[in-house]
Amino acid sequence: MSSLDELYRQVILDHYRNPRHRGVLTGPHVHAEGLNPSCGDEFSIDLKVEDGTIADVAIQGRGCSISQASGSMMTEAIVGKTLHDARLLTTNFKLMMGIDVGADPLDPERPGAVLGDLEALQGVRKFPVRIKCATLPWTTLADALDQAET
Amino acid sequence: MSSLDELYRQVILDHYRNPRHRGVLTGPHVHAEGLNPSCGDEFSIDLKVEDGTIADVAIQGRGCSISQASGSMMTEAIVGKTLHDARLLTTNFKLMMGIDVGADPLDPERPGAVLGDLEALQGVRKFPVRIKCATLPWTTLADALDQAET
Amino acid sequence: MTDLSHLRDDFPILHREVNGWPLVYLDSAATTQKPVQVLDAVDAFYRTKNANVHRGAHTLSAEATAAYEGARAKVAAFVNAGSPNEIVFSRGATTALNHIAYGWGLNHLSAGDRVVLTVMEHHANVVPWQLLARYTGIELVYLTLDDDYEVDLTGLDDLLDERVKVVAISAMSNVTGTLGPVRPLVEAARSVGALVVVDAAQLVPHSPTDVQDLDADFLVFSGHKMLAPTGIGALWGKSERLEEMEPTEGGGEMIADVGLYESRWAPVPQKFEAGTPPVAQAVGLGAAVDYLTAIGMETVRAHEHAITGYTLKRLAEVPDLKVYGPSDPTRRGGAVSFTLADIHAHDIATILDQRGIEVRAGHHCAKPLMRYLAVPATARASFYLYNTTDDVDRLVDGLFEARSVFGFDA
Amino acid sequence: MTDLSHLRDDFPILHREVNGWPLVYLDSAATTQKPVQVLDAVDAFYRTKNANVHRGAHTLSAEATAAYEGARAKVAAFVNAGSPNEIVFSRGATTALNHIAYGWGLNHLSAGDRVVLTVMEHHANVVPWQLLARYTGIELVYLTLDDDYEVDLTGLDDLLDERVKVVAISAMSNVTGTLGPVRPLVEAARSVGALVVVDAAQLVPHSPTDVQDLDADFLVFSGHKMLAPTGIGALWGKSERLEEMEPTEGGGEMIADVGLYESRWAPVPQKFEAGTPPVAQAVGLGAAVDYLTAIGMETVRAHEHAITGYTLKRLAEVPDLKVYGPSDPTRRGGAVSFTLADIHAHDIATILDQRGIEVRAGHHCAKPLMRYLAVPATARASFYLYNTTDDVDRLVDGLFEARSVFGFDA
């Protein structure tokens, strides 16, 4: 497979064109916004947290296929997870992107560790300038998780 | 003669160490000041003008041997001259320095054209960075002449 | 089309490969590549006459000063300035615009005064005025674009009144290629006594420029966008304007005298060149000006009109592609922004980059314009004298691949 | 003495002649010469990866950005900054000091606040504060020198009170070679909550520098005085201080978002780097830092102590010569200012230049100091790693010739 085909997997284009959980939440929720100033990509997230678990999520954003697909896939991966597992997932995602987060890869058997569909994004790693596209939703999520925990 | 010897003629060192007409004038006179910002040389001149003739002159200043000697020699050359002849001398001096003043050299027979001792300064021409030292008194004089004429 | 392809040999970088393909550099509006003539001039300066300028009585310093001031004279001649003293060297167009906003604006503008801009301005000609507004309370007013992406002057008469003190306009947009209507604005501004500031960062590199003929008050540009090194640019100002301006930086060289509590300034242009200037970079700019002059700026412009025309024609063959910019290639510059179907500009740039084709994607430091055009990002191909129709053909091939990667029919 | 003479081969200019003599360059305090390693790094950048930084999704832009940010990391490590984000690239020390005065000072100082300077400051660390005084009404207060040209701290306790908000001091005088007492001043300033700004233009090139250990708030230096190209310098600031600082220039790159009337800034350090930065020059500074690191800054300093000591010893042989600067060569920098009998400094410089020896003559951009020392001008020999005792011997021979030209006994 050429690196372009690895980057633009079918599932990524599908999420780009049909983003999941798009919109805003009503009722109590936390909200966070992220921006990539160098390229202008925007991402925002609403999280509804119940008993330490992500009960619902909604996202909005504008940007390239990578950032938007990453965000859409992220919503599917975190909904229903505990805040803790969502954090583990964030760590694991960044590790997959080759970002040194000062931690080892997680035991792939742990629920928070399973990237699933998100693994389609591993082709991004070969495109260093696009890594920040893929991680924008995750840094925004981290922000929302911080809020949810305080 | 080496170019250094040409530059530092005995007569120049003599004027540097024993500047003529040093001081200030009392009574009515015009006054002008000049500064060479890049090297800090300073020069000021008082001119007493009677009937269109330079009746007396006094100078003050600090700086290198070239600027100070040029000023001292200038006082000897202009005292007793008409304003017009002092201007001609200024032109001639600048021409000697190789400065394009948009005029031809003057007839050497004309009283205003005779540089006399000042010709000792022609060695400066070989030292382009020092030309502005030699001309500082003359641009200051030009300023004073402007005032005397208005 | 004027064939300048023989010049490509002067540009070492054009012979490198990117991702296994020969480089096609289509990002000259961001920064241009450098010919060996410029690189050699800079190198030779360091190897033979490097010294600090203006301060020294020694030979090296005199030679360095002559090289530096010689570059000033070349730049002055290149834009037909009235005198080399009307050229202030700055780090680039951005710094120059800030000098104007602060150095002139802080001392001449006050609350309620207006500065007229256009929505197509680069951030460099927006943010300094916003910063100035914080300190002075001036108001910013924007001209918009018409349907063919030209600056819309219809409302100008209503807009211009005695409150307007400055009109600051880009002579050529780095996004749409639109030529700013400098002449009509100069005329209109004069009628209310306003100053005109021209951001010529995209004009001077690409077109003959005559500041006396344009008759604005200030005009700025960057060396790195015209074959010269990074770190150097120029601010041209009419003598009277420069005299009115206060220095924005204090330090060595810009002074006549420094006391403990007060100082007096050196004459223009030194007054605006505090500290050790970018000497070698100025020398490089001088060499770039020599290079461009030898080719002839009319030739440069003609070549760009031709290649822009060819590009617009070929892009029209790509389905779902939309160009943002004037349609007549002879009435615009060689920065061509576009979108392609629902493929985001960054994805286009990545796909092209895989084929060694370097285009820019994003907001191009013109967020107000992107909002005005209601497009989050565009891809942009921009040209200079070293580009050929082959480059354009490879661009178009790449765009067809982008379509196919994103599942569109070729 | 540490023999670094093998390094001379790295400096092409040292092989040229001046007025028929091999060049003896004794003006490194004004600007240093450049080794081929630096010239090659700059050239290679332009030939292989030149592009604008931060803005692009393409390979060239990514490579250029990596080179630029890599240079920032090198510079940060060189002065032991807490993080590369504490390094702001600027045009030079002068621009950096202006950034501090305006960017921090305008927003934190007001009428009656005091800034403490010393009489030995370079204009770059005087005029920005004077300009700030115009806008804010702050007062400047000066520390003087003692008999051995050291900063006199005896009156410090009386001087320091809660009005003092900033202490801005040179870490090494470019005239006398005096080392500014940064440590005691940091301690004293802390006691009244004042900030410390260090002008390290002459320190960083010549001595190991550890900003965390010095513990000041801001520290600035210029690349061209440490083997790097002109047009680049650095502002180091503690993170908290940089966060408190407002941008002094607006434009591209320094923004998070730009609206028509308001904008939001990018994070530090981008917030202070509006427009296209001096990319290639930063890369050159990175290469210079590599070069100096390979030699070792301890070695550089030891070499300069040795050559300064030798110079002071040899100058003592010249009758009627007076040195302005501390007498202990290990407690001072390698800038040696002097006068000789009644021979004006410019005449000394010209006579030396006739023998290919380049020294500086004048006020050295330190007019307050010249007035304080009551001397209109000095000649100055200043050294760097490429100077040898032979250079000093030729200087001394030249000074004897100056004596003879001016009619003194040898």
Ligand SMILES: Cc1ncc(COP(=O)(O)O)c(C=O)c1O
């Ligand atoms: C129209 C325009 N103005 C100003 C600038 C700013 O130039 P620089 O980044 O060289 O300061 C640019 C380039 O980015 C530009 O295209």
Ligand SMILES: Cc1ncc(COP(=O)(O)O)c(C=O)c1O
């Ligand atoms: C002590 C000192 N401070 C500041 C400066 C200013 O540096 P630059 O001219 O590189 O901005 C210099 C050099 O001239 C200096 O010697």
